[in-house]
Amino acid sequence: MQMMTGDQEITGRFPVGYHPLHPNVSLNFQLNRFHGWANEELMLKEMRTAAPRIADYADWTREMLALSDTALSAGRHLPAAHYARATQFFLRPDDPRYAPARQRFLHNAETGNGVTAADRHQVPYGATRLTAYRFTPDRPRGTIVVFGGYDSYIAEWLPAALALRDAGLDTVIFDGPGQGTVLDAGTPMTPDWHLPVASADWFLGQGKRVMGAATPAEVFRAWRAYRTDDVSHLVTQDVLLLAGAADHYVPPHMLGDQILTLNAARSLSARVFTEAEHAHNHCQIGNQGLALQVILDWLDQVGGRTAHPAEG
Known part of the structure; x- marks a missing residue:
């Protein structure tokens, strides 16, 4: 039987801090992103040592692969x-x-997080299958379904999924069209997804692949189908929106714009994370634990997670 664990202990598994590891804003974000999910102090030292040798994407690839080789040889999954x-x-x-x-x-993310074959699922979707993971506590207090964004593999999110399970939620996470393993299998994005904004050079190359487009012009034309203002009035459940005060991918005004379209929601809560909280960046990289705590508190407020069951 699983022992019940308090939310603060669960969210405290994640590191707090957004570190100045590289002078390039985008590369610095990615370094913080991957450290935040692996949560190993040694990575910060390794990244700081490698960073001066990284001036372009070729340097990045060389240095990251060397660090991966070193970690793998030491059994640091x-x-x-x-x-x-x-x-x-x-x-x-x-x-x-x-x-x-x-x-x-994929192999080491699953191994390092203790994922078993029973946790991994292949969900039929048209002519392909979606990679999914499900983590169910002994006594579920609610259900949560999570998918990622424009550049994600849902396996990155395994530590958070396990945290949500330990917080009492039957947790399902998956790669959808245009994401991770599903994109690698040849299924591009569809207009059913909201895509984030990314920086120009890599963004257009990734955009062509994700959108199934041949040219940058086709990418921009395809984006026109990706809007929510024509369906937002159909959203009638409780809604929580999270934003970083210094998100360098999503402009701050988009939070207010989104709020104004959700005029039929049963309730709407919004939370802006600040630099003082180390959560001011995209996806709250620097303090993912705080974001999870806000989500859990909100679920409690709107009835998405029931009270702790009595111990048997």
């Missing part, structure tokens, strides 16, 4: 996984290093 994900991040899919880095990431 999560750092090996996230350095491999960093290696893959800016590579084209036809690069011979892409597939091995992807496989190393």
Whole structure:
């Protein structure tokens, strides 16, 4: 039987701090991102040592792969996984290093998080299948379904999924069209997804792949189908919106714009995370635990998570 664990202990598993690791804003964000999920102090030292040698994406790939090799040889599964994900991040899919880095990431992310074959599922979707994970506590207090964004593999999110399970939630996470393993299998994004904004050079290359487009012009034309203002009035459940005060991908005004479209929601809560909280960046990188705590508190407020069951 699972022992009940308090929310603060659960969210306290994640590191707090957004670190100045590289002068390039985008690369610094990615370094903090992967450290935040692996949560190993040694990674910060390794990244600071490697950062001066990184001036472009070729340097990035070389240094991240070397760090992954070092971590793997030492049996450090999560750092090996996230350095491999960093290696893959800016590579084209036809690069011979892409597939091995992807496989190393997935294998070590699952191993490092204690994922078993019973936790992994293949969900039928049209002519393909979606990679999903399900983690169910002994006594579920609610259910939560999570998917990622424009550049995600849902396996990155395994530590958070396990935290939500330990907080009493039957937790399902999955890669959808245009994401992670599903994109690698050839299924691009569809207008049913909201996509984040990313920086120009990598953004357009990734955009062509994600959207199934041949040129940047086709990417921009495809984006026109991705809007929510024509369906937002149909959202009638409780809604929680999270934003970073210094998100360098999503402009701050988009939070207010989104709020104004959700005029039929039963309730709407919004939370802006600040630099003082180390959560002011995209996806609250720097303090993911705080974001999870806000989500859990909100679920309690709106009835999405029942009270602790009595011990049997």
